[in-house]
Amino acid sequence: MSKARTRRTAWLPTAVLLLGAVYCLVPVLWVVMAATKSRDELFSTFTFLPGSGLLDNLGDLTAYRDGVFWRWMANSVLYAGVGALLSAAVSAVSGYALAKFRFRGSGVIFTVLLAGVLMPPITLAVPQYLLLAKVGMAGTYWSVLLPSILSPYGVYLARVYAAAAVPDEVLEAARVDGVRELRLFTSIALPMLRPGLVTIFLFQFVAIWNNFLLPYIMLGDDRLFPVTVGLFGLLQQGAGIPALYTLVITGSLLSIVPLIALFLGLQRYWRVDLLSGAVKS
Template sequence: MSTTQNPGRPPAAAPDRRRARARSARRPLWAGRAVANVIVGISVLYALLPLLWLLFAASVDSEALFSSDFFDPSGFSLLGNIEALLDQGDGIYLTWYRNSLLYAVVGAAVGALLSTAAGYVFAKYEFAGKAQLFALVLVSVMVPATVLALPMYLLASEIGMANTVWSVLIPVLFNPFGVYLGRIFATSYVPDEVLEAARVDGASELRAFFGVGLKMLAPGYVTVFLFQLTMIWNNFFLPLVMLSDEDLFPLSLGLYSWNAAAPIDPDFYPLVVIGSLLALLPLVVAFLMLQRFWRSGLTAGSVK
């Protein structure tokens, strides 16, 4: 009695080989994820270490700041440092804080609106020289702001605007990178059919923009606003060139002046540290409050 083997049936060892190959395929995937997690963890730690040091350094007095017992709880004096900061120079720090809020918030709000409107025009209208003007915008993105600081100071001096609030506020209203982002957002978020419907209903171009286009561009506007807010808040060289009156200094320039005086008077070091820590609060609050718009704005155009 003979037995016949089905030629279409795989050998008994074939399923074992397939399972072995599947296990071997999963090992590199697990290893790759582990390596990626380690790299991300090191990057996060690298980014957080300066912030953690700043937090601890702002909580100790001047003696503990330069001593070996940096983490000794007896040297903690956060409230004392804040009180000394607010008393220094008759509260000049609060004046600098107010100036920074004025420059950053007003400049970012108006500048983001101008950038979004310019990007909307480039995306939704056809006019002579459009390609050349947008190419000029792209070229302007690559020009460092420090290169333009001295020419802007000479222009401000000619018209008597140097050493005023306007000498810092007006230049930050125009951001070529914001115009570039505004065009991307307008192309992705504002359908031409909606604008045509608004025109058919009798809306003017300005009303179509403010009543329809700007509402659809809210995530893009917030994204441009956050970029400009961060840029203006950290702006240093332009106020350094434009301003000589200490009462007009932003935080960046005011803390720099204290840091320059610290080698002569070490009592300024704790003031600079605690002042730098408090200077982070507006940016943190802005990103936490507007992050849902910011996240959706960053993914504009990624899904069609």
């Protein structure tokens, strides 16, 4: 009786996942279709059928204010790429140290780290602005890059992954052979941490790319805006100039392309690294 009941309800988790997938993908599908429509097609009908204005929309977006959209995209690549790379490096060093070394205050540091993971980033935006304004960095690239380097969640992931993926026996054997700590980390521990660091890089890249409030507070010059803040400004102007709505939709479509490409590209290396790490361990 229980087996028959299990068979009857086995479809339920799949149905819930399918509904969740539809809920997440329908807005993306609408953006893709809306980006292909001209202004008249966009406001005349609401359908999921493609339109005929994609090339014109791309041309108008590129021509808008001498291509300022592509400057916003380049800024986002700079903020997210450099910030995620430095964040992964800081997380690797910090997580490895917390996992493999015992020193006074390590427990307190880890507790504070957990508190940082639970604290919403939005609560830190204004204090960070006040601090950076004191040293004259507000309104510069550094005002967005510096707060992105330290990620409590990234350090936490690196600490957990280092504790599980880097055997203490391997480290002790290397120390017995006279390997110094710096070389021990770069030559032995770091390759074992690579799958976790790829994950940290991906998470941080997406978080910085999608971040809106921090650059919105920090930056006053629209030439320094990332694509999120730039498109928001276009959307506000669209209330008075409806023609800008097509630019906002087309820009929104282009803004997710790097994230999809990054995820698909890193996923391949992620799987390879996980398999190689399993063989090594």
